[in-house]
Amino acid sequence: MALEDESFIPAHEQEQAGFKATNQKVVAMSTRRTSEASEERQDLAPRYDVIDGGLYYIGTKRDRDTGKLSDTAPQWLCNAVEVLGNGCDHAGRQYRLLQFVRQGNGEQIRLALPCAEIGERDGWATLRNLGLAVSNEAAARNRLAYYLQKEGSTDWYEIVSMTGWQQGAFILPSGEIIGTPARAIHFNGKSRHPSAYRPAGTLQSWRSTVGAKARGNPLVVVGIACALAGPLLSIINAKDGIGLHLYTNTSSGKTTTAEAAASVWGHPERTRHTWSGTPLGLSLAAEGANDMMLVLDEIGAGDARKIGPAIYQMLNGISKLQGARDGGTIASRTWLLTLISTGEVPMSQYLAEGGQRPRGGQEIRLLDIPADQGEFRAFDCIHGCADSEVFANELTAAALANYGTLGPAFVAWLASRREEAKARVADAQRRMLALLPAEAAPTVRRATRKFAVLCAAAEMASDAGLTGWTRAEAEEWVQTAWTRWLTAFGLQDRDDARLIEQVEGLLQTHQHSRFLPQQPHAREPQMANLMGYKREESDGRILFSVLPMAFKTELVAGFDPRRACEVLHKAGMLERPSGRNAWTVNGGKNIGQVYRVRLRNTEDNGIAPAGEQ
Numbered sequence: 001m002a003l004e005d006e007s008f009i010p011a012h013e014q015e016q017a018g019f020k021a022t023n024q025k026v027v028a029m030s031t032r033r034t035s036e037a038s039e040e041r042q043d044l045a046p047r048y049d050v051i052d053g054g055l056y057y058i059g060t061k062r063d064r065d066t067g068k069l070s071d072t073a074p075q076w077l078c079n080a081v082e083v084l085g086n087g088c089d090h091a092g093r094q095y096r097l098l099q100f101v102r103q104g105n106g107e108q109i110r111l112a113l114p115c116a117e118i119g120e121r122d123g124w125a126t127l128r129n130l131g132l133a134v135s136n137e138a139a140a141r142n143r144l145a146y147y148l149q150k151e152g153s154t155d156w157y158e159i160v161s162m163t164g165w166q167q168g169a170f171i172l173p174s175g176e177i178i179g180t181p182a183r184a185i186h187f188n189g190k191s192r193h194p195s196a197y198r199p200a201g202t203l204q205s206w207r208s209t210v211g212a213k214a215r216g217n218p219l220v221v222v223g224i225a226c227a228l229a230g231p232l233l234s235i236i237n238a239k240d241g242i243g244l245h246l247y248t249n250t251s252s253g254k255t256t257t258a259e260a261a262a263s264v265w266g267h268p269e270r271t272r273h274t275w276s277g278t279p280l281g282l283s284l285a286a287e288g289a290n291d292m293m294l295v296l297d298e299i300g301a302g303d304a305r306k307i308g309p310a311i312y313q314m315l316n317g318i319s320k321l322q323g324a325r326d327g328g329t330i331a332s333r334t335w336l337l338t339l340i341s342t343g344e345v346p347m348s349q350y351l352a353e354g355g356q357r358p359r360g361g362q363e364i365r366l367l368d369i370p371a372d373q374g375e376f377r378a379f380d381c382i383h384g385c386a387d388s389e390v391f392a393n394e395l396t397a398a399a400l401a402n403y404g405t406l407g408p409a410f411v412a413w414l415a416s417r418r419e420e421a422k423a424r425v426a427d428a429q430r431r432m433l434a435l436l437p438a439e440a441a442p443t444v445r446r447a448t449r450k451f452a453v454l455c456a457a458a459e460m461a462s463d464a465g466l467t468g469w470t471r472a473e474a475e476e477w478v479q480t481a482w483t484r485w486l487t488a489f490g491l492q493d494r495d496d497a498r499l500i501e502q503v504e505g506l507l508q509t510h511q512h513s514r515f516l517p518q519q520p521h522a523r524e525p526q527m528a529n530l531m532g533y534k535r536e537e538s539d540g541r542i543l544f545s546v547l548p549m550a551f552k553t554e555l556v557a558g559f560d561p562r563r564a565c566e567v568l569h570k571a572g573m574l575e576r577p578s579g580r581n582a583w584t585v586n587g588g589k590n591i592g593q594v595y596r597v598r599l600r601n602t603e604d605n606g607i608a609p610a611g612e613q
Contacts, residue, residue: 044069048147050080057143077144078127078134079103083152087112087159087186091330095159096148097186102131110175112159112188119145158185162335164291165234170411173197173266173288178408179415191288196270199404203466206405209398210263211468213391216381219246219253219371220395221474222481223261224406224467225458226338227293231411232457233336234291235418236425241286241315242450243339243366245299245347246378253378254342254371255297256392261340262295263403268396271295275302275341279310286314290335292407299343304354308362311347315339315365341366348494357558360495364443367450373484406466410457413464421460428456432482441493444486451482496567499559503568504599506555507544515544518588531555532594533587541601545587545594555597565595573600 046059056074063070081100088094095112102109109130117123124134124141135141158181160166163173167181173191176198191197201209214220226244233241246254259268272295273285286294294314299307313320319333343350346368348358374380382391414421429452436448458474461467467474490497510531518533531550537543546555556564565583568574575596577585587594 044071048077048143048151049074053080054078055080055144055147057140057147075140075143076135077140077147079132081132081148083148084110085153085155085157085184087157089159089161089188090333093159095157095188096152097157097159098127098148100130100132103133104131107131110186112157112186113148115149118148156184158183159188160185161187161189162287162290162333163187163189163191164231164335168415170231170291170408170415172408173292176408178411189288192285193267193270197266197404199408200267201402201405203405203409206263206402207466207468209402210260210395211406213383213395213398214260214467215383215469215473216477217374217379218477218480218484219369219374219378219380220257220260221458221469221477222369222454223257223340224264225454225474225478226340227261227264227407228410228457228461229454230289230292230336230338231407231414232421232425232453233338235414235421236453238336238453240365241317241337241339242453243311243315243341245341245343245366245368246371247343247346247368248370248372248377249344251389252372253376253388253392256396257371257378258295258297258340258342259396259399261293263399263406265292265407266404268295268399268403272297275299275307277302279306279313282306282310283313283319286317286337286339287319287333287335289337289339291337293338293340296339296341299341299347299350300345304351304356307347307354308351308356308359311362311366339366342371358494358498360443360493363489363494364447364450367447367485368488369481369485370488406461409466410461410464413460413466421456424460425453425456428452428459432479435479437491440491441496443493443495444489444491447485447489448482451478451485454478455482495559496571499556499564499567500571500573500600502558503555503573503597507597507599511542511544518545518591533591541598544597545591546597548584548593548595551595551597555595568597571600573598 044060046057049056049058051074055077057077058074059072060069061072062068079100081098084097084099086094087097094115096115096118098111098113100109101107109132111126111130113123113126117126119141127134134144158167160171163171167183167185169177169179169181169185171177171185171187171189173189174194174197175187177185177187214224222244223246226242229242232238246257248254258272262268262271265271275282275296275298277285282296285296314337317335317337321332322330341347345353347366348363348368351358351362371378376382376388376391379388379391382388385391385394429449432448432452432455433445436445440448455475455478458467458469458478459471462469462471462474469477511534514527514529514531515534516527516530516532518535530547531554532544532546534542534544552561565574565576569576574583575585576583584593584595586592
């Protein structure tokens, strides 16, 4: 059989074979081009890139003729910004944590930007205010908004806005973290002067200057103890803060004392606030001093109508209830702090002079301490200085040169000794309560427990070798300050004393103008604003039969009527009828029910007027 020759293949078969080969070649070329294009797309995808200190968006485009991909011209979005991760605050708001360099001075900025503000006018304003240059083009900002939401790290942070103990570590207003937090945290607070809390000098220099000059000066020591007690409040689960109001005439050393106390945490002048502010401003200042101390200078600069409620809010440590824009309420913020205030008169007197009724709760939260009981007014020892003015100037200069070291050192010492700190505070409270007589009012005992917290703080800091004092010295000086407060305040409840003064004052003022003589069978005369009736008893005392409406709306106005009746009865001023669970009796024909009240015999009761305790 002869071999077949290609030249003998029929023409139509050769045509089919040629078409098949050509088709395979085209398919191979197309596959190769698709593969090359795919590789190009992998290499040239739309992306964000940092070029010469700026964040750019680089897109891609395909050539119509060759089908090749190429980069578009870089589009500038903003200066370089790094996305460090995500976070959430106590109210459940989501954040993106950003880091960039402030344009101009090169300061490194870390910002927790609310996700709700990304791409919005407020968000762009926040970034620009912090020194990040952002494009004015809408398209560029849209790409930047996508970058801020989707690009960068996905690490998680707890976003906190308050100083103090957070996740087991302690945050200072400067943003410095003392200790190791249980979870990554970012401080997003808005301190007025963060740099004011950066230390000046060393702990040793503070101890040899401010600490040394404080020796033998109970008022200065109790002020420093007040500053040290701030971090203790959360550890002991305190219900409210501790405030000291130092009062006396001007140029006596009370402001110098406050400056020495402020040096525990930061610059004495730059960290100081004023009472001249709105209630919201005072509340935010207190919130910013969480687990630390706030100094408010000169109560006379404030508005008495606002200061009273502010004392409750700042030292109760809870923000006002606010409604949310989308319904419901915004989670309240809580804090604990210590506070030092100064003024020329007691806080209670300032409120009274401003037409506001002082309350016992205010006096126990902000304790009025006379600042002129030392040998040199505010000071007991001036350490060889020519006079108290020279000593005050030296103490102020020392505080301005050495600050911000004692507080952080005490926090570092406390961090691993929480249970010991609780026990030390409880022991100090037992010791100081034992010094009170049995008849001391509950409010006095409550205030004494607060002084004991200050005493424990000073003792622990001294035991740790931080203050330069011994434990016994710290205890002695704080207790001396407490004794001076107790002498001025007294052992009785101030609200009870104010009630008695109010009742006596009204009876004495109106006994001849609004009380009718009570005479049997006498014709009823006419009298406007009648409060009741009166008659002289055999011992010469006047018995007032007060009508119920006048008793509740005038005589005991501002006090709980039931509690007021108990206090007046204990003071020997109000009769309590036997056999009845009521305080009124029948006053006689055409009179009806009355309260029978007498002016007190001060020799028969232990309650002294509020101003004489």
